[in-house]
Amino acid sequence: MPENKSTGGAIATTTLEASFPAPLGRAHARRLREIYRSAGWPCQDVLEIELLAAGLLQRIAGPAGHETLRVTDTGVAYLAVTLVRNRAALSKHEALVEHVACEMVRAGRITWRGLGLRAQLPPAEEGGPARWCMARPDVFSIRNTSVQEYVDPIVHEIKVHRADLLGDLRRPEKRAAYLDLGGECWYVLGCDAKGRPIGTADEIPLECGVMVMEANRLTVARAAPRRSRQPLPVGVWMALAKAAPVTGLIDDEQGLLADAEQN
Known part of the structure; x- marks a missing residue:
C-alpha cells in the first residue's frame, strides 16, 4: 500500500508540538505567583497544565494521597525575570499606585484603580445649586462587608x-x-531622585491623611480624620459594579490554606 504522507506529516507535527510547551503570558506568571504564595492546591485548568508542561510547577503527593503543587527552581527564576520586566514597564507613578492598591488588598479591602466616579461639590455661592464633577482617584477601596453603612x-x-x-x-x-466619595482621603507621597519625600505632612490640608513611601515601605505621616459614616450613592455602586477590582490573594487566606494542608 502507498504510504499516507499526509497522515505521517500530521503525526510528525503533533509530536513536534508536544515537545515544546505553549508560550507563557501574564496569566501564567500571575498563576505562578499565586501558587508560590499559597499552599499549592491545584486548579486543574489549562494554565496549570501548561505550567506543568513547561517545568515551572511540580506535583507533590501528600501523605494522605492528595496532590499539591510546588514552584520549581525554574519557576522561581521565571518569576524573577517577569518581576524585573514588570518593574521596568511601570512608570514611577504606576508603580506606587500598584503598591498602594496591593496594600489595600492585603488589608482585606476591595480595591479599584483609575475609576471614574461622579461626585458632588458644594454650591459655588450661598443658596446656589449643587455642582457635580467626575472624580478619578488613583486608588479607591471599600471594606469587604455586607453592611452598607x-x-x-x-x-x-x-x-x-x-x-x-x-x-x-x-x-x-x-x-x-x-x-464626597470617601470616608477618608489620603495623599501618598513618593520620593525624589535623592530619596527625599517630595512633600511633608504640614503642606497637606488637615482634612486629608498623609503617607510617605520610604525604603519601599509606606509610613503614615499623619492619619486621616475619621468622618461620619455615610452610605455610598447608587451612582457609585453602579460604577463599582461595572469595574473590575484589583485581584490578588490575601495573606490571611494563604494562612488558612497552609493550616488546612498541615491538618
Missing part, C-alpha cells in the same frame, strides 16, 4: 513629583470631590 470608602491620591503635588494642592474642589 460599614463600607468605609477610602481614596488614595498618589503623587511622585513635587510640581504635580503643588498643582494639586491648589485645587480644593478636587479634594472636596474625593471627600
